[in-house]
Amino acid sequence: MAGLPITHIVNEILSNSYFPALWKQSQITPINKVKTPHKYKDMRPIALTFHLGKITERVISDLIKCDLPKMRNQYAYTKELSTTDALVKFSSDISAGLDKTDTVTLQGLLLDFRKAFDRMRPDIAVFKLLSLNVSPSRQPQVKSQENHQRRNRAELGVPLGKILGTLLWNVFVNNLEPSTSHIKYADDTTLYNAVRLGDVEISYSTAYRATISFTQNPLQETASYAAT
């Protein structure tokens, strides 16, 4: 019974490219990251939004997903993939790598982005969406992702608990492709590489530097990505 008016609303939103301002507001529920939080940093802000807004977000994210190419090596927020898949790939690659005669050791490098979700820039993610050939007619809705926190405008960050937020994050890190084998799970990135006999220096520096420059100069990097 409720389906008809909701369909109407969602269709109107899509055709007008307008996301209602009220639905962008969210109630922030802090969840403790550590047992006894002392600072705001110790808590994870979970954004609760209006249900109708969530339905619309889901529709938009499904539409975008149709156009998106498959995210490689990204195991988070992807349908039918989980931590198990990421870890099975990791442990299986390690045992296979150590099985080779010329492998001395396999080195894994675990990276952690500081405050990754808080610092993501939605505008860059939208720019990347464009460069991934997502039809521009679907863009304006994505921009409306910037939400309000306690009536304060949030310019940065992925709102945790939103449907489009996770999609935007995946798009944001999609072109982080170090030259070594790697797995990505949300903001965890693990690089690993075999060290062979006779290798003098481990070739991590290039992969690592690529990762660093990815995080430090996103615009420049995106521009070069779009050019290719």
Next chain:
Amino acid sequence: MQQLDVVITFSMCISFTLQKHLTVEPITINGCKIEQKEEVKLLGVTFDSHMRFSTHVDNIIRRTKPAFHAIIRLKKAGLTPTNLVLFYKSRIVSILTYCSPSWYPYISGNDKTKLERYERLCLRIILPNIDSYDEQLGLLNLSPINAQLDASCTRYIEKIRNSHDHPLHHYIPVAPNHLHHASRYRPRNRTALMDKNVFVKYLHPFSFSIIINSYS
């Protein structure tokens, strides 16, 4: 334009090796040494440099300790075994079986015994009047923890084999077309570690059992 300051701060590295003692030059990036660890925790699974997952087994058992103490209290409060086993399954078994295909094939017999001993302990609290472990399992309609872990690995591999667009699908060794060629597909692994690889360990017994049946 303001600079995005997502900074990589917390990076560690680990060297996986089969040798007992291995000294690796630490990774230096921009003149800064990366901390070398013997064990790292990745997405909730503790990897050690020898892929033995012994620490991981200890860790998951330790992680279920609060639930274990809760079982003791619930038993004292008079909860029925049916409900206790429900609690046991949801609060303990779920933690023990998390991501099992990535670590269970590699663990030693010693650690398997450790897991079984822990389950025995739990069942002795749920059903204190029955001595035999097998009888307890039968009464509670449970399968032993190691069998459960084994089954979950098998299920996982089956799932990947059947879904063709799974990113790990190409890890599955090519299935033999003709049964009499099957023996050729036996991977010649150099190391015992590769024999434990989940795609080797949990796929090949099937093809071999088919061969044995067809020849007998």
